[in-house]
Amino acid sequence: MASLQFWKPGTAGPGSNLDRATETEENIVPSAPTSSSLSLQAARERLPIFKHRQKLLYAVENHGVVILVGQTGSGKTTQLPQYLYEAGWAAEGNRIACTQPRRVAATSVANRVAAEVGTILGDEVGYTIRFEDVSDKERTRILYMTDGMLFRETLVDPLLSKYSVIMIDEAHERSIYTDLLLGVLKKIRRKRPSLRLVVSSATLDATAFLEYFTAGNSPDEATIVSLEGRAYPVEIAYLQEPVPDYVQKAAEVVWGIHMQQTPGDILVFLSGRDEIERCLELLAELLPTLPRNAKRLVLLALHAGLTTEEQLRVFEPAEKGSRKVIVSTNIAEASVTIEGIKFVVDSGFVKIRTYNPTNAMSSLTTTPISQASATQRAGRAGRTAPGVCYRLYTQRAYEALQPTTPPEITRTDLTTPILQLKSLGIDDLMKFEWVSSPPAESVLRALEGLVHAGMIGEDGRLTVVGEKVAECPVEVNIARMLFASKDYKCGEEILTIAAMTAIQDVFVIPEGAAGALAELERRKFTAEEGDHLTLLNGTVPSHQPFYTSLTTQCLAYNAFTRYGRSSSWCKAHALSFRAMSRAVSIRSQLKKYMQRFGLPLDSCEGDAKRLRKCLVTGYWRNVARWMADGTYRAVLHVHPHSVLFTRKPRSGWVIFHEMEETKKTQIRILTEIEPDWLLEHGHKYYDKHSGASVASQ
DNA sequence: GAGCACTGC
Numbered sequence: 001m002a003s004l005q006f007w008k009p010g011t012a013g014p015g016s017n018l019d020r021a022t023e024t025e026e027n028i029v030p031s032a033p034t035s036s037s038l039s040l041q042a043a044r045e046r047l048p049i050f051k052h053r054q055k056l057l058y059a060v061e062n063h064g065v066v067i068l069v070g071q072t073g074s075g076k077t078t079q080l081p082q083y084l085y086e087a088g089w090a091a092e093g094n095r096i097a098c099t100q101p102r103r104v105a106a107t108s109v110a111n112r113v114a115a116e117v118g119t120i121l122g123d124e125v126g127y128t129i130r131f132e133d134v135s136d137k138e139r140t141r142i143l144y145m146t147d148g149m150l151f152r153e154t155l156v157d158p159l160l161s162k163y164s165v166i167m168i169d170e171a172h173e174r175s176i177y178t179d180l181l182l183g184v185l186k187k188i189r190r191k192r193p194s195l196r197l198v199v200s201s202a203t204l205d206a207t208a209f210l211e212y213f214t215a216g217n218s219p220d221e222a223t224i225v226s227l228e229g230r231a232y233p234v235e236i237a238y239l240q241e242p243v244p245d246y247v248q249k250a251a252e253v254v255w256g257i258h259m260q261q262t263p264g265d266i267l268v269f270l271s272g273r274d275e276i277e278r279c280l281e282l283l284a285e286l287l288p289t290l291p292r293n294a295k296r297l298v299l300l301a302l303h304a305g306l307t308t309e310e311q312l313r314v315f316e317p318a319e320k321g322s323r324k325v326i327v328s329t330n331i332a333e334a335s336v337t338i339e340g341i342k343f344v345v346d347s348g349f350v351k352i353r354t355y356n357p358t359n360a361m362s363s364l365t366t367t368p369i370s371q372a373s374a375t376q377r378a379g380r381a382g383r384t385a386p387g388v389c390y391r392l393y394t395q396r397a398y399e400a401l402q403p404t405t406p407p408e409i410t411r412t413d414l415t416t417p418i419l420q421l422k423s424l425g426i427d428d429l430m431k432f433e434w435v436s437s438p439p440a441e442s443v444l445r446a447l448e449g450l451v452h453a454g455m456i457g458e459d460g461r462l463t464v465v466g467e468k469v470a471e472c473p474v475e476v477n478i479a480r481m482l483f484a485s486k487d488y489k490c491g492e493e494i495l496t497i498a499a500m501t502a503i504q505d506v507f508v509i510p511e512g513a514a515g516a517l518a519e520l521e522r523r524k525f526t527a528e529e530g531d532h533l534t535l536l537n538g539t540v541p542s543h544q545p546f547y548t549s550l551t552t553q554c555l556a557y558n559a560f561t562r563y564g565r566s567s568s569w570c571k572a573h574a575l576s577f578r579a580m581s582r583a584v585s586i587r588s589q590l591k592k593y594m595q596r597f598g599l600p601l602d603s604c605e606g607d608a609k610r611l612r613k614c615l616v617t618g619y620w621r622n623v624a625r626w627m628a629d630g631t632y633r634a635v636l637h638v639h640p641h642s643v644l645f646t647r648k649p650r651s652g653w654v655i656f657h658e659m660e661e662t663k664k665t666q667i668r669i670l671t672e673i674e675p676d677w678l679l680e681h682g683h684k685y686y687d688k689h690s691g692a693s694v695a696s697q
Numbered sequence: 698g699a700g701c702a703c704t705g706c
Contacts, residue, residue: 101704129705130705176705274700304703334703353703473705473706474706
């Protein structure tokens, strides 16, 4: 490969008059010097945000909402809460909160700030995430938390009265909880004007947030403060012509960089596991052609399906005389930061989940990224030194991209969010001030489902059960089963099933020969009745597994707890230790809710029929009928992970946990049922003769 | 007979 066949804007090639200067100016700032060379205070003062300190405090003092524009590394997340603390905003028992979309961010930032403040974590500075509250009710002044946790707190403290200032960090990511929080906070500000908000955002979204908060309020309500930082420039290169196969092109570009360029690791963005593996294979084929004196090239994959150990390998520095190339999904765009990357290769694609409210179907499709996403990916090349980003698309294609990714709230099932808003007393959803309105059909679909599930009455208000379910951190259909377990006397088992369906990727199936072995391990766990019981099998308190054969996921749970919750046991049985440990946490959390709601923890004592009937109370809308061609009515395909993948259910009928469209329309986690059981639930919605369910119409 | 991007409570 003689040349990379790229042109670089501003140097040569067509259209070199690059007017998007921002693209080359990722405002990435070197990390602060360590306290060994400088005092802590001096290090803090060197951060770019420091010279804006007075301006920021003035803005918070005089405006209800401050939109803070500043890139990663400006120090906003660690410093602003401290400035506010030092300025007295946490006096008289008040707290300063800072929300993050991800758990790791909340914990790691809290750690750093506790060290800077000179306190033990959990004392003056703490964090709160699901299953972990490292904070002190009385003493904590600065609290980092996930946005989901703060939203949940509004259910018990609707005015968030403990907080004087709330900073919503990474608001431009527009996670569903960020959007819900912003809507609720705007409302709270009207009732409690002393509360101050700081909304931290990327440049592109700042005016939209400003308009949102000033709409219906005085123009003084909100203001924008921008922190410009020192930047390591990232040079952008585009393809001159589009390519038919970006995976192959990615491999070629990586190889070209390796042969020609100066030192520095390479990060490649592709859409999924399949593409990553193909790209790595292509590169592996080229390795033998490396000249003897050339640097070695270390090939690494990064995606969420890997074990923790495998993920950690990408952080190990490359050995002397070698270069790392990390081929990754979108996980490396915001969730995972790898230092030392100098070259980014961006395919321009991402897999995104969307929801179609008319058939309640979600799908996972490979789609072009947004310009904001492209900027973020490019920025990953310039965290510690100037870098280069190779975009595997033309500049014209870049210009045609959407400016930002549609917020999650516009492409997701709203059943749970709407139940929670209702629980906050927001009954008129049309009057709720959404930052971005969700599609009307999504709202209607969710309301309809909630009415039929008995969570909302004819008057549009929550029922008694609805109030309880709103508090419970599970999907509505699962909550319904938890409540029904009282009648079917199977609370113990339903609780496990609820926990196990809440986690993904219980089984780790590697590529190649190891994958085939893992597959055999998985079959040891199969329960004839289907996946839900398979999920359960392992934990059955009785002497023998009562479900005819062992199962995949369930065996998983019961056996996992029986064999001492060990990671080596998981490894031997192709299970994810991470996922299983999480299931244990979720189960104990849900158990507390069941106790609070007075739901007994009976065991069904091996009566699988009772258990399956209980499952129908939650899943009656998710019904499918087996057809002779091996598909289910409405042409649903069984996910290959299901134990019913190769087996016809005797009754011909199943219920399923979820349905998703990838290459085919697939249903996951199934259990065989008798069709008559359906008649007790929502018979209005189900036509016995056609076998069509609401979900598949 | 074949496969799921990433979060969060």
